[in-house]
Amino acid sequence: MDGKELYGRELTRSECRNAEEALLILAEKRPGLTSANGKRICNRCGNQDRKKMLAAPCACGTTCFYCLSCLNMGKIKSCTVLHHLPEINAFERPIEPILQWQGQLSSEQQRASEEIVETVQAEETRLIWAVAGAGKTEMIFEGIAACLRKGGRVCLASPRVDVCLELAPRIKQAFPAVPMALLYGGNEDGYSYTPLVIATTHQLLRFREAFDLLIIDEIDSFPYHDDLGLQFGAQKSRKKASALIYLTATPSQMMQNDIKRDKLAATVLPARYHGFALPEPECLWIGDWRKAISKKKMAPFLKLIRRQLQTDRRFLLFLPHIQLMEELDGWLRELFPDKQFTCVSASDPDREEKVKKMRAEEYDFLMTTTILERGVTFRDIDVIVLGAEDRVFTEASLVQIAGRAGRHKDYPTGWVCFAHYGETKAIQGAVRQIRMMNRDAGRRGLLNGTMSLLPK
Known part of the structure; x- marks a missing residue:
């Protein structure tokens, strides 16, 4: 690690083990935990909850408190020293053309792009509220380029590793001459000092x-939306004078309220870039599907799957829990031995390879937990949610899942089914939100079926 790799970072001594001693002497230092108003505060994640601070004998010779909130990133203790060098943007400005994307934005994407650039230049905050499949990634390109042109440092962050892995090649293709780092837990490439960063x-x-520009994609996604530590970390990672862009198809109610009260600037895009309406889900009652799986008893949902297979249309089959999915996987292999399919979850070490195979159309269908509810695009698929009434499937989650269908400009339609054992408020709310966006897009004349010129 050289000095540049400490710029804009705050690391423990063990994380700086390859840094030159002279640089460590120059680095600003502060304790990992400090006390204020009778509370211990973690300077890495901002945790002040006494229940998330534990005391234990320490190698320093005393009993040290340590933070449980960010323990998965390494232990921060009372005796921990954090090292920091101020960010001075010590990299060469990229050579023009910085942005080499050759596509064309729709009129709505162009409007969002211009407002993002204005936000970047004014160093302000903006929410981009765009329906799933609106082409959010393409909208941010000019904003990123504007920041890089003035020597700024940019980070595009997401709570989900899968989203980062999906974004990285697209960003690299748009900015091929700009050095980029991809950061996530378990990435063997490690850290490098670059003007462009994609990170969880x-x-x-x-x-x-x-960062001079921080873009957070899928802000409503687990675990970011209700993790105060991650939100603290995001704010800490920005320069005091910087721009912040939020991206989501399903903003929280608090954010929606802030928009109404003019506390948060927002750009709302109710239509997809290709001009076709969002697929409106069909809600079907399927009885006690859990009991049917456990007892291998014929049930309405099996007819649903069989009918879908007969159409020869590939599909995603979402389930709320891994164990149920694995039980169903074994049973379906008995019922449909000639079909190609598999299942995937967050704990699956082969999930990246399986998603690639689904994208390459090697599977007839892919069973998945909510790990694929967002951030992934398949060319031409339908979507079935089995057990949509489960509390795992929130309104936002169901909206995102429905948004997997009809995303591609050459295949802009698709069938979405919420198969349930009783409708919930989340199901009703998701359907209502999708219909509301379609009505809004229709009133604004955005559902004309006109195809944009985005590349395949």
Whole structure:
């Protein structure tokens, strides 16, 4: 590690083990935990909850408190020293053309792009509320380029590793001459000092006042939306004078309220770039599907799957829990031995390879937990949610899942089914939200079926 790799970062001594001693002497230092108003505060994640601070004998010779909130990033103790070098953007400005994307934005994408550039230049905050499949990634290109042109440092962050892995090649293709780092837990490539960073929101905890532009994709996604530590880390990673862009198809109610009260600037895009309406889900009652799986008893949902297979249309089959999915996987292999399919979850070490095979159309269908509810695009698929009434499937989750269908400009339609054992408020709310966006898009004349010129 050289000095540049400490710029804009805040690391423990063990994380700096390859740094030159002279640089460590120059680095600003502060304790991992400090006390204020009778509370211990973790300087990495901002945790102040006494229940998330534990005391234990320490190698330093005393009993040290340590933070449980960010323990998965390494232990922060009372005796921990954090090292930081201020970010001075010590990299060469990229050579023009910085942005080499050759596609064309729709009129709505162009409107969002211009407002993002204005936000970047004014160093303000903006929410991009765009329906799933609106082409959010393409909208941010000019904003990123505007920041890089003035020598700024940019981070595109997401709570989900899968989203980062999906974004990285697209961003690299758009900015091929700009050095880029991809940061997530378990990435063997490690850290390098670059003007462009793609990272999980957990990785932001290791930064401090580093970025001139921070873009957070899928802000409503687990675990970011209700994790105060990750939100603290995101704010800590920005320079005091910087721009912040939020991206989501399903903003929280608090954010929606802030928009109504003019506390948060927002750009709302109710239509997809290709001009076709969002697929409106069909809600079907399927009885006690859990009991049917456990007892291998014929049930309505099997007819649903069989009918879908007969159409020769590939599909995603979402389930709420891994164990149920694995039980169903074994049973379906007995019922449909000639079909190609598999299942995937967050704990699956082969999930990246399986998603690639689904994208390459090697499977007839892919069974999945909510790990694929967002951030992934398949060319031409339908979607079935089995057990949509489960509390795992929130309104936002169901909206995102429905948004997997009809995303591609050459295949802009698709069938979405919420198969349930009783409708919930989340199911009703998701359907209502999708219909509301379609009505809004229709009133604004955006559902004309006109195809944009985005590349395949």
